[in-house]
Amino acid sequence: MSAKKESLFSKKNMKLIKDPLNDSNPISIQVLGICSALAITIMLENAFVMSMSVLFVLIMANVIVSVIRNMIPDKIRIIVQLVIVATLVITVDQILKAFVYEVSKQLSVFVGLIITNCIIMGRLEAFALGNKVGPSFLDAIGNAFGYTWILLVVGLIREVFGSGSLTMFGLEGLIPESWMIENGGFYEHNGLMLLSPIALFLVAGVIWVQRAKNRKLIEEN
Amino acid sequence: MKFLEKIVDKLEPNFEKGGKYEKWFPLFDGFATFLFTPKHTTKKGVHIRDAVDLKRTMNTVIIAMVPCLLFGIWNTGYQHYNALGLTEEFGVLDQILFGALKVIPVVIVSYVVGLGVEFGFCIAKGHPIEEGFLVSGMLIPLIVPADTPLWMVAVATIFSVVFVKEVFGGTGMNILNPALTARAFLFFAYPKQLSGDSAWVNMELPDGYSYAENGTVVLNELGQKVGQVDAIAGATQLSRFNASIGAMKDKAEELGEAVGANAQAFDAGLDKLAKKYELWESFVGVIPGSIGETSVIAILIGAGFLLHTGVGSLKIMLSGIFGAVFMTIIFNTAGLNPYMTVGPLEHLFAGGFMFGLVFMATDPVSAAQTEVGKVIYGFFIGLFCIMIRVFNPAYPEGMMLAILFMNVMAPLIDHYVIQNNIKQRLERLKLNTANH
Numbered sequence: 001m002s003a004k005k006e007s008l009f010s011k012k013n014m015k016l017i018k019d020p021l022n023d024s025n026p027i028s029i030q031v032l033g034i035c036s037a038l039a040i041t042i043m044l045e046n047a048f049v050m051s052m053s054v055l056f057v058l059i060m061a062n063v064i065v066s067v068i069r070n071m072i073p074d075k076i077r078i079i080v081q082l083v084i085v086a087t088l089v090i091t092v093d094q095i096l097k098a099f100v101y102e103v104s105k106q107l108s109v110f111v112g113l114i115i116t117n118c119i120i121m122g123r124l125e126a127f128a129l130g131n132k133v134g135p136s137f138l139d140a141i142g143n144a145f146g147y148t149w150i151l152l153v154v155g156l157i158r159e160v161f162g163s164g165s166l167t168m169f170g171l172e173g174l175i176p177e178s179w180m181i182e183n184g185g186f187y188e189h190n191g192l193m194l195l196s197p198i199a200l201f202l203v204a205g206v207i208w209v210q211r212a213k214n215r216k217l218i219e220e221n
Numbered sequence: 222m223k224f225l226e227k228i229v230d231k232l233e234p235n236f237e238k239g240g241k242y243e244k245w246f247p248l249f250d251g252f253a254t255f256l257f258t259p260k261h262t263t264k265k266g267v268h269i270r271d272a273v274d275l276k277r278t279m280n281t282v283i284i285a286m287v288p289c290l291l292f293g294i295w296n297t298g299y300q301h302y303n304a305l306g307l308t309e310e311f312g313v314l315d316q317i318l319f320g321a322l323k324v325i326p327v328v329i330v331s332y333v334v335g336l337g338v339e340f341g342f343c344i345a346k347g348h349p350i351e352e353g354f355l356v357s358g359m360l361i362p363l364i365v366p367a368d369t370p371l372w373m374v375a376v377a378t379i380f381s382v383v384f385v386k387e388v389f390g391g392t393g394m395n396i397l398n399p400a401l402t403a404r405a406f407l408f409f410a411y412p413k414q415l416s417g418d419s420a421w422v423n424m425e426l427p428d429g430y431s432y433a434e435n436g437t438v439v440l441n442e443l444g445q446k447v448g449q450v451d452a453i454a455g456a457t458q459l460s461r462f463n464a465s466i467g468a469m470k471d472k473a474e475e476l477g478e479a480v481g482a483n484a485q486a487f488d489a490g491l492d493k494l495a496k497k498y499e500l501w502e503s504f505v506g507v508i509p510g511s512i513g514e515t516s517v518i519a520i521l522i523g524a525g526f527l528l529h530t531g532v533g534s535l536k537i538m539l540s541g542i543f544g545a546v547f548m549t550i551i552f553n554t555a556g557l558n559p560y561m562t563v564g565p566l567e568h569l570f571a572g573g574f575m576f577g578l579v580f581m582a583t584d585p586v587s588a589a590q591t592e593v594g595k596v597i598y599g600f601f602i603g604l605f606c607i608m609i610r611v612f613n614p615a616y617p618e619g620m621m622l623a624i625l626f627m628n629v630m631a632p633l634i635d636h637y638v639i640q641n642n643i644k645q646r647l648e649r650l651k652l653n654t655a656n657h
Binding site: 181186188190191192193195201204208 | 412414
């Protein structure tokens with residue numbers, strides 16, 4: 001046995017969790033998984049459920065692939081990964097349908113499309129296939145939360161300004177009715193927030209802030 | 222002028238390096254060069270300078286927009302009192318006053334917010350103030366309805382300055398026209414305020430007046446009937462065109478599969494179309510619409526000024542008109558629905574076509590740069606504008622989307638024009654060397 005056995009929570013391993021949250025964020029730095037950030041962030045609740053689904057799928061897939069990484073023949077590894085991810089996604093889809101039917105109806109095909117989420121395939125290919133179970137597990141958590149916080153920020157802004165509610169916390173009508181223009185006030189919900197393109201602007205805003213704070217991230221032309 | 226110059230000279234040391242207000246130098250510099258010729262000397266590169274620098278160019282465009290602004294101020298008031306049937310009680314002066322009270326706040330908000338954002342970026346980044354917003358700040362008020370809430374104008378202005386100009390590197394780097402982006406933002410974010418028949422004309426009664434008989438009659442303080450509310454006064458020319466398609470569909474549904482249903486439905490659409498404004502009305506501009514876009518006469522004065530000073534591109538304007546006429550003639554020949562029978566002149570004078578073509582399609586930054594490219598660019602703006610108007614009832618005014626779309630396409634057009642030119646020259650070279 002090797003002399004020093006690395007602890008699961010060593011500094012090197014904690015980096016696996018911390019980095020994806022900021023400096024190698026899957027969405028804002030690696031620009032993966034953008035499609036779902038655009039499609040399902042109209043409401044915070046949808047964004048949260050989506051993030052949790054991705055969290056579950058990514059952790060399970062990373063761990064499973066990491067466990068059997070030495071048994072997978074190199075030539076058919078993508079097929080094996082797809083089978084694993086697809087199984088997990090279908091499980092998640094069924095669970096959502098059983099317990100949060102309304103949300104699963106709104107997420108519609110996008111739950112199924114987790115299969116094609118670049119973050120998952122990316123982590124499986126780049127990390128799980130070459131690392132032990134422990135680090136793979138941490139890597140999955142890190143990346144899933146990196147994905148989650150951006151989805152939550154975008155979802156929060158879009159729901160508050162687009163429909164003036166936060167259904168996740170049971171808050172309806174954050175904007176008093178008397179403020180609305182049709183009741184003689186001045187306010188109007190921002191319809192652009194309900195359209196997908198705005199999510200891109202918001203993600204662009206996140207990217208901008210991140211790079212302004214850490215100038216090392218700015219790519220050279 | 223001497224007096225002003227003295228003040229500027231006296232203040233200058235405070236803002237220079239090591240001065241008290243060093244941080245605010247961009248702001249000071251911006252104002253000083255706005256008033257006087259910049260004192261900076263060229264450090265490298267070509268030493269030929271034109272008297273007309275960027276600021277002067279911008280000022281020229283603003284002057285060209287003044288007729289539109291003045292006409293818009295009057296027209297806002299006129300449409301308001303006309304819709305209430307009160308033009309006899311409230312004369313031209315009242316109309317101008319009402320319009321000024323509506324329009325000038327929009328202009329102020331647009332400038333204060335837009336320049337504020339620019340100054341903020343300049344101070345944060347420490348580069349001199351860029352004067353690009355001078356024109357956008359005037360364009361934004363002219364392309365929104367007079368009743369747009371001021372905070373919406375502010376939000377749209379911030380959005381367009383930040384995401385269209387500053388992100389790409391400020392003045393001269395934007396790929397889209399900032400003013401049109403602000404309008405697109407408003408259009409998609411607050412559709413109720415920016416489209417529909419109630420957006421264009423203010424129907425608030427003056428003090429002391431009241432409605433009677435289900436809101437169709439206006440009474441004065443003494444309860445006498447003084448005005449008749451014009452129920453359809455709020456509709457713009459374009460929404461009247463558009464209504465013809467709706468009328469045709471309704472009639473067709475009503476008639477079902479009956480024999481001759483199509484012809485009757487078409488006629489119903491034509492009936493609706495007969496309620497549009499007269500051609501001369503939309504030429505003069507006494508129709509509802511965005512503040513500055515209604516009067517073709519005022520726009521033509523501005524266009525003349527732009528062309529005379531060489532700031533605007535005649536190629537873009539002419540090819541734009543040609544594109545629109547070309548598309549209209551195709552539609553007229555097809556004539557599949559009542560909207561398609563609308564003639565070329567009516568299309569040119571309706572909505573924001575002329576305004577967009579003269580003041581926004583010619584924006585030197587976002588337009589095509591090559592001479593051949595300009596012709597292609599203008600042609601497609603006209604063509605797409607008419608196509609969007611007729612085909613897509615959700616967007617009554619196609620000009621905004623047509624210009625934004627072609628803004629995005631402009632670099633592509635330039636690329637192929639240049640590649641083509643290179644190819645031709647290479648071939649000529651080959652031919653010449655072969656002959657020798």
